[in-house]
Amino acid sequence: MTLYTHADSNVRKTWLYLGGFLIFVILIGLLVSYYLDSYAILLIVVVFSVLTSFFSYWYSDKIVLAIAGASPIEKKDSPELYRIVENLCITAGLPLPKIYIIEEQQPNAFATGRSKEHAVVAVTKGLLSRLDRSELEGVIAHELSHIGNRDALLQTIVVVMAGIVVLLVDFFFRISFWGGFGRRNSREGKGGAVLLAISLIAIILAPLFAQLIKLAISRKREFLADADGALLTRYPEALASALEKISQDLTPMKRASNSTAHIYISSPFKGKEGQSWITKLFMTHPPVEERIRALRGMKV
Secondary structure, eight states: OOTTTTHHHHHHHHHHHHHHHHHHHHHHHHHHHHHHTOTHHHHHHHHHHHHHHHHHHHHHHHHHHHHHTEEEOOGGGOHHHHHHHHHHHHHHTOOOOEEEEEOOSSOOEEEEESSGGGEEEEEEHHHHHHSOHHHHHHHHHHHHHHHHTTHHHHHHHHHHHHHHHHHHHHHHHHHIIIIIHHHHHHHHHHHHHHHHHHHHHHHHHHHHHHHHHHHHHHHHHHHHHHHHHHHHHTOHHHHHHHHHHHHHOOOOOTTOOTTTGGGBSSOSSTTOOOOSHHHHHTOSSOOHHHHHHHHHTOOO
């Protein structure tokens, strides 16, 4: 296994998800425009989908950084952090990413960016103050693995797409119940009623499917980044120890967001995760105990 094992696969998946997103949103728009008797809505949805896909690719990193409240820093602002990132990038054969600091006391971090040449690593102040050097190296190596494998592109685009699906569904519901559904349904009889039911089910389930796709991608990527990060440092115990400290620290994150929770190395919603099967289904990260066990079972 190398740092770049999954890079090509993730690039293909990115284009697959973007294409699927376009088709999915257009189908929903077609259903809604049919019942509102206005195919101008379908045209609007098509244009909107194309534009949002474009901006998802080029500007999703900036959106995520703004949501997190992250600010760029220079080497003089945090020399040790810079040296760690520089050294690991040399080892990994990666360009130096931009480094951002998040004004949060919860220890956490994430990576974002559309390519290795346009990547960002963001860490919280709490992470810098609570981890020792080797643990910090383990976390940074994990995030660089996301960049090397193009996880950052895939995960960040999914953040934006999932959010857009939710916004569109809310918009469709609002305009539909301003009288649109009743107008078409009364004219089409039973056939119209069936299609109406299908449309409503599709609209209701759209955000759920978007969320499940986002979470499934996140959980798998975290295991892979843990393994690649450990291979990069040759010291799996450092990341395992860091994950223990991060998971045990229950400091709340002021700007925690459901839309970006899955890109962090650990869920920002500390202490709020339950243990029921339904809660586990919607967890943004695999259980930290499983991640630590896998790391400590590695031979490097």
